[in-house]
Amino acid sequence: xxxxxxxxxxxxxxxxxxxxxxxxxxxxxxxxxxxxxxxxxxxxxxxxxxxxxxxxxxxxxxxxxxxxxxxxxxxxxxxxxxxxxxxxxxxxxxxxxxxxxxxxxxxxxxxxxxxxxxxxxxxxxxxxxxxxxxxxxxxxxxxxxxxxxxxxxxxxxxxxxxxxxxxxxxxxxxxxxxxxxxxxxxxxxxxxxxxxxxxxxxxxxxxxxxxxxxxxxxxxxxxxxxxxxxxxxxxxxxxxxxxxxxxxxxxxxxxxxxxxxxxxxxxxxxxxxxxxxxxxxxxxxxxxxxxxxxxxxxxxxxxxxxxxxxxxxxxxxxxxxxxxxxxxxxxxxxxxxxxxxxxxxxxxxxxxxxxxxxxxxxxxxxxxxxxxxxxxxxxxxxxxxxxxxxxxxxxxxxxxxxxxxxxxxxxxxxxxxxxxxxxxxxxxxxxxxxxxxxxxxxxxxxxxxxxxxxxxxxxxxxxxxxxxxxxxxxxxxxxxxxxxxxxxxxxxxxxxxxxxxxxxxxxxxxxxxxxxxxxxxxxxxxxxxxxxxxxxxxxxxxxxxxxxxxxxxxxxxxxxxxxxxxxxxxxxxxxxxxxxxxxxxxxxxxxxxxxxxxxxxxxxxxxxxxxxxxxxxxxxxxxxxxxxxxxxxxxx
Amino acid sequence: xxxxxxxxxxxxxxxxxxxxxxxxxxxxxxxxxxxxxxxxxxxxxxxxxxxxxxxxxxxxxxxxxxxxxxxxxxxxxxxxxxxxxxxxxxxxxxxxxxxxxxxxxxxxxxxxxxxxxxxxxxxxxxxxxxxxxxxxxxxxxxxxxxxxxxxxxxxxxxxxxxxxxxxxxxxxxxxxxxxxxxxxxxxxxxxxxxxxxxxxxxxxxxxxxxxxxxxxxxxxxxxxxxxxxxxxxxxxxxxxxxxxxxxxxxxxxxxxxxxxxxxxxxxxxxxxxxxxxxxxxxxxxxxxxxxxxxxxxxxxxxxxxxxxxxxxxxxxxxxxxxx
Numbered sequence: 001x002x003x004x005x006x007x008x009x010x011x012x013x014x015x016x017x018x019x020x021x022x023x024x025x026x027x028x029x030x031x032x033x034x035x036x037x038x039x040x041x042x043x044x045x046x047x048x049x050x051x052x053x054x055x056x057x058x059x060x061x062x063x064x065x066x067x068x069x070x071x072x073x074x075x076x077x078x079x080x081x082x083x084x085x086x087x088x089x090x091x092x093x094x095x096x097x098x099x100x101x102x103x104x105x106x107x108x109x110x111x112x113x114x115x116x117x118x119x120x121x122x123x124x125x126x127x128x129x130x131x132x133x134x135x136x137x138x139x140x141x142x143x144x145x146x147x148x149x150x151x152x153x154x155x156x157x158x159x160x161x162x163x164x165x166x167x168x169x170x171x172x173x174x175x176x177x178x179x180x181x182x183x184x185x186x187x188x189x190x191x192x193x194x195x196x197x198x199x200x201x202x203x204x205x206x207x208x209x210x211x212x213x214x215x216x217x218x219x220x221x222x223x224x225x226x227x228x229x230x231x232x233x234x235x236x237x238x239x240x241x242x243x244x245x246x247x248x249x250x251x252x253x254x255x256x257x258x259x260x261x262x263x264x265x266x267x268x269x270x271x272x273x274x275x276x277x278x279x280x281x282x283x284x285x286x287x288x289x290x291x292x293x294x295x296x297x298x299x300x301x302x303x304x305x306x307x308x309x310x311x312x313x314x315x316x317x318x319x320x321x322x323x324x325x326x327x328x329x330x331x332x333x334x335x336x337x338x339x340x341x342x343x344x345x346x347x348x349x350x351x352x353x354x355x356x357x358x359x360x361x362x363x364x365x366x367x368x369x370x371x372x373x374x375x376x377x378x379x380x381x382x383x384x385x386x387x388x389x390x391x392x393x394x395x396x397x398x399x400x401x402x403x404x405x406x407x408x409x410x411x412x413x414x415x416x417x418x419x420x421x422x423x424x425x426x427x428x429x430x431x432x433x434x435x436x437x438x439x440x441x442x443x444x445x446x447x448x449x450x451x452x453x454x455x456x457x458x459x460x461x462x463x464x465x466x467x468x469x470x471x472x473x474x475x476x477x478x479x480x481x482x483x484x485x486x487x488x489x490x491x492x493x494x495x496x497x498x499x500x501x502x503x504x505x506x507x508x509x510x511x512x513x514x515x516x517x518x519x520x521x522x523x524x525x526x527x528x529x530x531x532x533x534x535x536x537x538x539x540x541x542x543x544x545x546x547x548x549x550x551x552x553x554x555x556x557x558x559x560x561x562x563x564x565x566x567x568x569x570x571x572x573x574x575x576x577x578x579x580x581x582x583x584x585x586x587x588x589x590x591x592x593x594x595x596x597x598x599x600x601x602x603x604x605x606x607x608x609x610x611x612x613x614x615x616x617x618x619x620x621x622x623x624x625x626x627x628x629x630x631x632x633x634x635x636x
Numbered sequence: 637x638x639x640x641x642x643x644x645x646x647x648x649x650x651x652x653x654x655x656x657x658x659x660x661x662x663x664x665x666x667x668x669x670x671x672x673x674x675x676x677x678x679x680x681x682x683x684x685x686x687x688x689x690x691x692x693x694x695x696x697x698x699x700x701x702x703x704x705x706x707x708x709x710x711x712x713x714x715x716x717x718x719x720x721x722x723x724x725x726x727x728x729x730x731x732x733x734x735x736x737x738x739x740x741x742x743x744x745x746x747x748x749x750x751x752x753x754x755x756x757x758x759x760x761x762x763x764x765x766x767x768x769x770x771x772x773x774x775x776x777x778x779x780x781x782x783x784x785x786x787x788x789x790x791x792x793x794x795x796x797x798x799x800x801x802x803x804x805x806x807x808x809x810x811x812x813x814x815x816x817x818x819x820x821x822x823x824x825x826x827x828x829x830x831x832x833x834x835x836x837x838x839x840x841x842x843x844x845x846x847x848x849x850x851x852x853x854x855x856x857x858x859x860x861x862x863x864x865x866x867x868x869x870x871x872x873x874x875x876x877x878x879x880x881x882x883x884x885x886x887x888x889x890x891x892x893x894x895x896x897x898x899x900x901x902x903x904x905x906x907x908x909x910x911x912x913x914x915x916x917x918x919x920x921x922x923x924x925x926x927x928x929x930x931x932x933x934x935x936x937x938x939x940x941x942x943x944x945x946x947x948x949x950x951x952x953x954x955x956x957x958x959x
Contacts, residue, residue, distance in 0.1 A: 037954040229952040239952075242945050248731060271944045272936040274929050276731065279757035283724040286717075286754075290728020293715055294695065294736070298728065316718050406953055409945070411938045444713035444729075445736055447692045452662070452707045452714035455700070463663070464708065 006215040012042075012071030013219060014079045015172075017164065018096060019088035020057045021050045021064040024161030029066030030401070031165055031182045035174045036068070037230040037403045038182075040223035042075040043068070044512075046601065047399040048096070049340045058122065060095035067101070070172070072220050076367070076512025078400065080603040082106060084171075086164055088145070089114055089122075090129040097129075099600065104136040109167070111160070112142035143167065143208070152197070152204050159201045166205025172217050176206055227406040233371040233397030233509075237327055238263035240375030241299055243407070245414035246325075247273035248298035250287040252280055255339045256395040257303045257329035281309035285326070289313060293322050293453065295418040295443040297379060301327040304346050305336065307353065314388055315354035318478060320453045321430065321439070323382035323389075325375070330394040332599050341599035342395040344508055344558040347578040350390045351537055359479045360388040362537040366511035368397055369404040370534075376413045383415060385481045386441055392536070394558070396509040396601045422447035429453065429462040430477070437480030482538045489535060491542030494549075496522060496529030501615045503550035504530040505591070506557065507579055510602055514556055517607035526615045536582070544587045551618050554592040555580040556607055561595040655685050662711040667702060672824035672850025673770055677709055679830050680739065683838060684712075694737045697726045699751060701743035702777050702852075703770035720750030723758040723767070727925075730763040734926055737838075738765040745775045745783040748806050759813040761925040762842045766834070769845075772852040773803070773859050780855035790856070806847060807905035807916060811898065817922035818844035819901070820878060820915045824851070825864035828881040829871070829913060836878050836915060842924050849911065872904065872914030880914070888913065 017032070019025035026047065033045045048065045055062040069079040081103035087093035087110045096102050114126040130140045149163045150156035162183065169179045183202050187195045231239075237260045241249065249268065251261045265275045278284035284300050291298035302310065307328050317324040332338025333345045350362050361381055365374040371393060378389040420443060429451040431439045439460075442449035451462040459470045494503075495515050506514045511532040518530045531546060533539065547553045561577035562569045576584065580593035594610045596602070660681040667673045684694065694712035698704035700719035707714025713736075717725045726740040747755050747769045758767070774792065775781040781794040784804035791798055810819055818840045822833040830848065837844035851857065851864050860867040865887060871880045872893035880890060888910065894900050901917035936944060 034954070228954050229949060230954050231952045235952070239945065239948060242941075242948070248728075250728065267948055269932045270934050271948075272934055272941055274731075274933055276929075278724070279753055282721060283727075283754055283757070286721045286724025287728035287731065290697070290715070290725035290730075291732040292728075293725070294729045294732035296732035298732070312718055313721065320715075403954065406949060409942070411942060414938055414941070442713075444695045444733065445692055447690070450691050450711050450713055452716055454708070454714075454716040455718055456716065 005213070007218050008215055009218045009220075011219070012069065012075070012079075013084060013172075013217065014067065014069045014082045015168070016048070016065060016067045016082045016085045016096060016101070017168070018048060018063050018065035018085060018092040019161070020062045020092060021052075021055055023064070023088050023157070025065040025088060025092075025164070027186070028161040028165040028168070029068060031179070031186060032168055032174070033066070033068050033401060034182050034230060035169065035178045036070050036221075037228070038178050039175060040221035041219060041403075042071040042073050043230065043401065043403045044075040044078050045069070045401040046078045046396065049399070051338075051340050058089055058091050060091050060098060063092045063095040065092070070219055072222070075402075077516060077604065078396075078513075078601050080605045084109065086168055087111070088160065088164075090126045094125075094129050101600070104138060106133065106138040107141065108133050108138060109141045109143060111145040113144065113146045115142065141213075143212075148204060148208055149201060152200050159197060162198045162201035163205035163208075166202040166207075167209040168205075169202070170206045170209035170216070171213060172219065176203070179206075224405075228403050229406045230401055230403045231368065232259075232399055232401045233365075233368045233393055234260035234329065234399070235263045236368050236371035237301070237375060237391075237393065238267075240372035240407075242268070242271050242273070243372070243409040243413050244297075244376040244379040246297045246299050246375075246379065248276060248288065248291050248296060249273070249301060250276045250278055250284045250291070250298055251301050252278050252284045252306060254281070254303045254306045256331055256398045257301050257306070257327065259398065260301050260327065260329065281306040282313060285310040285313040285324075289317055289322050289324055292324055293320070293444070295445070297323075297383070297415055299325040299327065299379075301329070303329050303331050303339075304333045304349075307346060307349065311353045311355070314360070315356060315358050316455050317388045318354065318358040318360060319455055321386035321441070321478070322453070323386055323441075325378045325382050325389045325391065327391045327393065329398045330392060332597065338599045340395065342509070342558060342601060343597055343599070344392075344394060344510070344578070345560070345597075346392060347507070347536060347559070348581065350392060351582070357475055357479065358388075359482045360390060360537060361385070361482070361485065361535075362390045362392060363535055364392040364508040364533070365397065366508055366532050366534070367404070368400065368402040369407065371397060372407045376409070379415065381485065385438065385485055387481055392508060394509050400509075418443060420445045423449045428460045430458065430460045432460055432477040435480075436484035437477040438484065486538035486541065489538070489540045491546065492531050492533055492540050494529050494531055494546055497527070498529070498546070499549040500527035500529050501551045501618050502526070502528040502611060503547060503553045504528065504607070504611065505533065505553060505555045505579065505583065506530065507533045507536060510556060510558060513602045513604050514607055516604040517611060520604065520608050521611040521615075524612075526611060528611050528615065533579070536579070539582070539586055543583065544589065547587060547589050547591070552592065552614060553583075553589065554594060554614065555583065556602070556610065557593065557595040558597065558602065559595050560597050561593050653688060653690065655688060655691070657681050657685055660684050660691060660711050662709050665709045666705070668854045670851070670853035671702070672772065672848070673703055673706070675824040675827060675830065676768065676770060676848055676850070677706065679827070679834055680710065682831065683834050687838070689737060693735075694739065695729050695733070696739045696741060697722050697729060698741045699743070699746040700777070701746045701775070703741055703743040704746060706741040720746055721754065722746065723751060723754040726765050726767070727758060727761060727763050730765055730926055731929070734764065734930070740765050740767040742767070742769050743776070744769060744771040744773060744785045748784040748804060756813055759810055759843060759845065760815045762815045762817050762922050763925045764841055765843055766837045766840075767843055767845050768834070768837075769806075769847050770850055771806075771847055772850050772856060774852050774856040776852050776855055787859075792855075805905065805908060807912075808902060810845060811902045811905050811917060815922050816845075816917060817842035817919045819917040820844070821847045821849070821911065822878075822913055823849040823860075823864060823867070823869065823911075825860075825867075826869075826884060826887065826913060829878065829884055832878045832881070833914070840918075840920065842920070842922055868910035869913050870910040872912055872916065874915065876918070877915040
């Protein structure tokens with residue numbers, strides 16, 4: 001069958017690898033993705049993770065794996081529905097169908113060991129689920145993955161994933177040499193036998209596919225001329241933190257933030273710093289503030305519940321004007337919520353979480369590349385403005401892998417060496433510039449600068465004061481810094497024309513998805529543009545002007561809002577999504593919103609549908625008015 | 637007449653500064669008249685003067701409560717933090733600046749109640765700091781509520797019929813924590829002993845924990861036998877321990893105690909009346925957290941850091957195959 005194969009050319013494809021937790025679909029998928037990156041394809045991967053460590057096997061809650069969106073050109077999001085799913089069992093596949101992630105005409109490649117399994121329940125569910133695929137218009141290719149694996153190695157449960165990798169490598173015309181190299185690298189720390197076995201499995205899968213498939217896919221790749229990197233957002237945050245000059249990461253384990261600290265734990269000591277795992281979230285921020293106060297740049301990385309625990313200390317950082325960067329890798333809330341899944345639910349709590357008026361900077365990178373560079377900017381703002389900077393990422397950026405231009409950095413991105421030169425006795429620790437609120441920070445050890453840094457309201461001398469005037473002054477100075485920062489910012493760029501029917505406003509990781517949906521709608525003639533806001537506090541200038549170029553402005557966000565038309569929901573009680581809430585108060589414009597909490601990234605097709613519906617409403621309203629006008633005999 | 641070598645001359649003239657007590661005095665303390673905090677502040681200022689410590693080389697970190705006003709009255713660097721969290725801030729300071737002297741001041745509610753988790757873990761980290769708890773067995777700043785060390789039956793605003801529970805013995809708790817390296821107890825009505833205790837604590841490399849018993853004249857004037865000096869105490873004497881000045885001997889008896897023996901220390905700590913005064917447990921060989929961690933941190937100059945990071949990025953760089 002090796003000859004006369006049908007080659008199906010594709011611009012892009014969405015492929016999912018799914019297995020029971022612990023069977024290694026993620027390893028296979030990651031190796032597949034890395035191969036695609038090395039071949040020069042555009043790439044976006046996203047993890048499918050079970051919420052438990054050892055969920056019951058062969059159930060929908062046990063699914064673990066990856067989605068890979070593979071393309072000829074650049075990819076900015078995880079895409080719509082999966083076109084190919086390789087599943088180690090039918091329940092893993094079913095969970096993806098239930099998640100609404102699979103196309104009807106999917107190509108399902110599945111281990112057929114379950115068709116003849118001893119357990120009649122497995123046989124039955126396998127028959128039903130594969131039958132359903134066919135009746136919906138999909139294709140099922142049954143492969144004896146486990147049986148074939150057993151021919152190569154003794155423990156067929158453990159090597160199946162590499163066999164699958166080889167199979168998929170053949171199907172998508174991946175370079176076998178690169179695949180071999182990646183498998184070797186992956187098992188580099190293991191024994192020679194392990195490496196040999198895995199290479200044998202990889203090749204076994206490849207050959208099996210070659211012998212049994214009568215078609216292959218072809219997705220051309222154009223290798224980049226500049227060096228590219230493939231990594232996930234948490235790794236980018238970690239490496240960005242090093243480039244920014246942080247010497248201490250003080251953290252407490254919390255999903256989905258922890259892997260950033262894992263990445264730092266592996267490398268930080270070798271790069272002159274350390275990760276400190278504190279006894280709790282509160283201690284983690286306390287240690288970071290103590291270190292920053294004493295002159296050594298420190299950050300803390302957490303997720304929503306950790307942010308909640310850190311709020312009192314956030315207030316202290318604001319009040320004492322101690323520079324601090326917190327990374328919040330957002331997950332589903334409230335409470336423990338959806339710990340492994342994506343949500344953009346911490347915007348307002350980041351802005352307003354601490355008691356009293358606690359002005360702080362909030363920024364949200366929208367790509368994995370941004371996750372790196374934002375860290376350098378965050379550290380600089382924190383120190384120059386003596387402010388708390390919160391970096392909001394999310395579970396999508398955290399675990400998604402993207403290929404992007406290798407970041408460049410130099411010593412310029414590092415903080416200046418600590419300056420302990422003497423200052424005149426009586427130098428004010430809060431020598432606020434009355435216009436900007438900025439002041440020079442005194443560092444312990446500086447002769448002449450002895451002063452107390454206090455949580456209480458204080459004056460420029462750092463002395464505790466309780467009087468009305470000084471309390472007003474302290475608030476003004478801390479707030480003024482935000483205005484000073486806002487004056488340095490540029491208006492956000494509009495993606496698309498500056499006028500039109502609809503403007504979609506988003507923040508964070510939804511950017512690529514929104515832009516793609518906008519592209520599709522515009523290609524169909526809809527007048528829609530998009531804006532992504534990097535700064536949430538202070539908001540970038542010019543928003544009102546941008547918004548006025550459109551008939552309707554709405555945010556699209558991965559957080560909760562009440563829907564128009566829901567029971568009891570009226571204009572008076574509707575709760576808007578978080579950015580919409582902010583923009584409405586900021587611009588006094590009627591910014592609408594469409595938001596959902598699916599626990600997964602949006603698909604471009606969902607946003608496209610919203611765009612089309614909204615623009616039809618706008619046009620419809622116009623037609624409606626025109627009809628009424630003509631009925632009334634035209635305008636006099 | 638002694639002739640000084642050039643080195644000795646320079647050492648004498650240009651080496652250590654001589655400081656006066658006033659050099660360590662900031663604002664006039666606003667603690668109540670008769671509050672034990674005054675005595676502790678003076679004792680710390682004397683220690684700094686006697687040891688000729690540059691004021692800029694000291695960081696005093698505190699939490700919230702009457703005692704946590706301490707940094708405001710000490711002319712060094714000070715960080716007045718939030719309730720219960722002084723030890724976390726201190727640990728950050730200790731990790732960042734091993735070159736500075738670190739003094740952490742808390743009250744009984746601050747450390748033993750709201751800061752309980754940090755208290756346990758700070759002892760285990762054994763970071764380098766002198767940690768003192770001014771224990772007056774009551775909340776003062778919030779006006780007379782029961783603290784963990786308030787004695788059973790004591791009437792407070794939250795226990796109008798008397799405190800319900802037996803008081804917490806912080807000493808026995810601390811002696812159960814792995815890595816404890818220095819634990820001492822003293823009282824403000826034993827000023828000489830207080831001085832000696834703080835000096836011993838200051839010399840220890842690691843976390844030296846000193847519980848200082850003191851009266852709150854405003855809200856619990858009845859505590860410690862109304863005056864303090866009559867409160868039953870017993871001095872611990874042992875080689876290398878805290879010296880008991882002769883004048884003190886009228887106030888309490890002395891027992892021999894081996895402060896290197898953890899089981900002995902636990903036994904001593906269990907006895908609350910009379911209260912043990914002196915060095916309860918001491919192990920100068922417990923490594924500090926900072927030393928353990930710093931030993932493994934590579935020292936890099938700035939170009940070295942950039943090169944190191946580039947090497948890390950290499951691991952994520954895809955070697956794209958052309959053609």
